[in-house]
Amino acid sequence: MEPAVSDVQPRPANANSEASGNGASDDLFRNAPIPILVEDWSGIQQRLSSLKKAGVVDLDGYFEENPGLIDELRDLHGFVDANDATLALFDAASKEVFFAHARKLLPADRFSNSQVLRAMFDGLASCQGERTLTSLAGRKVPIVWRCALPDDAERYGRLHFYAFDVTEHKENTRRLEALRAEMAHTARVSMAGQLVASITHEIGQPLAAIRTGIDAAIRWLSRSQPNVDEALATLLNATRWADDTSEICRRLRSFLGGAPIEAQSLDCDEVVDSVLTLVSSEANANNILLHKNVERGATAFADRIHVQQILTNLVINSIHAILAANGDEAGSVEIRAMAFSMTHTVFEVVDSGGGIKAANPDDVCQPFLSTKREGMGLGLALCKSIVESHGGKIWVASTGATGTSISFTLLRSDHSAANTDRIRYSNPA
Template sequence: MSRAGLRFWSAVLAFAVFMVDVLTPLEGAVAVLYVVAILLAARTNRRNDIIIAAAGCIVLTVSAYLTSHDLHEIASPALRALVSLAAIGVTTLLVLQNHAATTRLAAQARLLNLSHDMIFVRDRGGVITFWNKTAEQTYGWSTEEALGQLADKLLRTSYPDRREAIEASLLDSGRWEGRVEQRTKAGAVLTVDARWALQHDHLGKPVGVLETHTDVTDRVAAHNALVQSEQRYRRMFDASRIGVVEEDWSGLRTALDALPSRGADLRDYLARHPDFVRHARGLARIIDVNPALQKMAGASSSAAFIENVDKLLGENDRSFLDALVAFAQGERFHEGETELVRLDGGKVPVLFTITFSPRSDDDHDVLVFVVDITERKQAHDALLAAQAELAHAARVATLGELSASIAHEVNQPLAAIVTSGEAGLRWLRRDVPDLKEVATTIGHVVAQGRRASEIVTRIRTFLKKAPAQQDVLQIGEIIAEATALVARELAKDDVALIVETARDLPPVRGDRIQLQQVLVNLLVNAGQAMSGRPGSRTITLRAGTVDGETLAITVQDSGPGIQPDDLPRLFDPFFTTKDGGMGMGLAICRTTVEAHGGRLSVASTPGSGATFHLTLPYSQEHALP
């Protein structure tokens, strides 16, 4: 019934009681029936309705008494009226108290409905007596559908332990917490964190259970996915044939932030302060290593590595400095090549890639991937040995082509020696020997003999088959030696050689004979390209600097140039444009230059000659202060 209906019927009942009290000769306390009207008004749950109904009943009771009796004597009607008023008053007070209690309970229920958790109350038999709004929304059953149902049957609850054991724990401590699985009305399975609280009556007897459920389905799914991801990562970490090192560089970050240098100046600062680099190596802590790296380093377990990277790097290792600069500059990756020091002292050549976390993330997560390139190094060494053999053969072939020039070079000092010797004999055969002139001619003989010896030494050095050397070289000296070897050959073909060398060129590091062979091959090829052509034949060799770290040499001829179709294959082994050529000269030249850290390229316009560009890095001794 609506509130308006309750008010109406409460008023009708009160008026009916008034009429009976006034019009009938009944001697009983008919006014007591006003209590029913007050109780009927209380069903509206409005405090004002209760007060108005009570006030109205009091007015009607007093009016009925005054209408039916006079006030001169107090008799039994007055007592019945007082009893009726007392009943109305007591009933009103009780109804108001009940209304206040009901209001408090309703407020508490509204608070429970505002909760983000599912909350319901069940009695000792498991029957649901309260079901909040979140439970309606999450599980799908309305309050009307849930009330009176067995909670376990409705939700098809799956417990982590026996139901009896959980109930015993609840009775023992008054509370229970655990993770359970429940099904919604639609059949979806939810994982919830359940918290139970035992309710007692005023005698301390258990009468019900308040259950609060927090939906953790997504959290559990995310946790399971994370666990699976970590397990998958661990399987890959352990099963990978590539060595993996997990490191903590947070201490390094702090040390780098405290340095006075930043950005481009950092490398120079670190190069001038090797003590800081050594200290930094000790700050890069190793957290874990996989079995592949353990095998690579000759360790039986990862326990040998839970220290720092200093144990894995050689004393003169420079790769850590480069990695330190990359880390300080915020790069995400850094690659390099170094030697890993085994626990038994042996060294393993490796390639490595370091993956850094972004600056905003945790610097604990630094991964180093290491690949053993021992077999590749061995194959590379074998290739270099084969290349050295081919280079030696090419030098022999080159000197074979230059045999006429060599003979002319040697014959010149020999002829001078013979001429000087004959002149000396003539000065001695005079009647009065001219000893001063004899001494002069003997000095000429010694000088020419030394010149011949130098020519032979230079040729033998060029022919010598020896391991590659890494010496600090002056490029001007190498150019002078190479041009001396080919000068006669070029002169025979009327080729003019112009050498333009900048002053004070920085030194380079490399093998003198190999670099000399590169220049000889380029000069000989240029001369042969112009052989038999009419007009002027000129080779221009220039040496200078490109930037602060690179030396550049160009060999430019005035020959016919190189055909566009031949340019892409010019440096391929066994490709040649000459009749009877081996096709190895330029291939060896490029490999040799690249082994020295440089580049060799060619540019040509048919009919306008060809230009070979050779670049070499300065030696490290020159680059570092």
């Protein structure tokens, strides 16, 4: 199937063909389901042996220096026999038709032919290659061919080349590559969607607070006796929330890109106060009381904006849980912070809602798993990623008909962060 001299007139099968053997052997060869082409490479083997004896070591280099050797080897090759599967592969009606068109059907292929020549020259036990042929009907037939090389030089007169039609395999490979490309595209779109959804989720609350602040400032200024001081204070708060929104976007981009955490020593009391200010308008609008319970002197070593994001997410989730369970009835959310161990501080958000309706409450931190009908399932997943990137853990401490408590830990100080690779030290803002 892989003659080195396929562009010379083939030798017709005759008394040297497989037909000269016994009938059973001939039938096995003739009816074999795999295309088998028997070729005579004895003259080529002798020529290659003479080159080795003459001191040739680099066959490829020798071919480059002696391009006429290829034509010489072609003249030493001949076809012996072909089975029915080979004829079918090339759409040949008979062996005579096949051999008459062998020059067209098996054109010389320097790369593929060299697989046989090099294996013979190096004394290998077998060789194989791949090429695409054209049948008499014009079909393109990609094949993989293989041949066992004998130890006895005399047996090179009947080398058996086995061909495997890999058309279906090639088509499946192309379909698989197309599917992989489509999956990669879908993954990129999905990732972009996740990023957009995450950013939208995180900046929704500060944007709402900004709008509330601006509306309040307008009311202060629209009075018959404008209260400029109150309006100015409200606008200053809105400005700070706008800065926080920009910072959230920047930190999210850095976090998703694997940038180190910009950690600093935080006063837990101050961080909790900033969160309560941020969510107070929504809590007040829904008749929900906010409480703070922070241990005196409690500190954390973390990124301030990230901690604010986590607590804001948890409090907003608690507010929604209370509304879903209690409707217009009053509810409460408490934020706690205290020492958890010698190295960590624990934050807790406790609400009076109806609990988490999930088989495994800790699963709510998995991406795109939400207990809310219209939830995207990104808030708690992002909280989990941020907490773990700070060297902490987050878990559902308790849940039930009377409410839920979610806790997370953060390092207490920069000394505790010595072994946390992703945390980068920075001066307090």
